[in-house]
Amino acid sequence: MKKTLVLGASENPDRYANIAIKRLLNKGVEVVAIGIKEGIVDGVIIENYKKEFDAIDTVTLYLSAKNQVDYYNYILSLKPKRVIFNPGTENSELEELLTKNGISFESACTLVLLSLNKF
Template identity: 65%
Template sequence: MKGKKTLVVGASLNPNRYSNIAIKRLTDKGVETAAIGLREGKVFNVVIDTERKDFEDINTVTLYLNPKRQEEYYNYIIGLKPERVIFNPGTENMEFVKLLKDNNIDSEIACTLVMLSTNQY
């Protein structure tokens, strides 16, 4: 998994939020992780940015935003040219799935935490 950089979109500083737990599990597995959220801060040495930075070499984007909130991120995420986007439970968005497909980006409707715990990440 080294070299497979993941961007968590919808990252939270709240340790009870799934995005926060995902950041911890990703870093525990040695996955280089970046994060974007509403509030700046750090989660397990991962800086949560509030701005949409032009991250390099993003392999996977894992979403923790509801479909309505995702709309403002469509062009940004497509522009990062990830290999795949993971729609975690509650983030399923068929409009965005189609846009990703049109741009040759794979999408999965899955749970990042389950994928990590079953070594399917």
């Protein structure tokens, strides 16, 4: 199964990143997570540093554009097949970097993609 990194993860059940982790798991997707604070959501450990993960298929963003800047090189180093810009995370600067590095991206809602079986 394809591994997805939730970037901007949170233990707060009201946060969309938290809901995304749970729904990804329910669909059988392997999930890894990075957030500001360490934590655990349904068995997924939220790391608070740029951990090296292998074989990341998708990075789904839950960070505002200004908070993504520190992660540009990290995201590129993971060589994901795609990056999903969830609503409110759109970032033309990062899109340009992804394009230059041959990484596809889309502006979409992970939760909607999952509900439509289009993830």
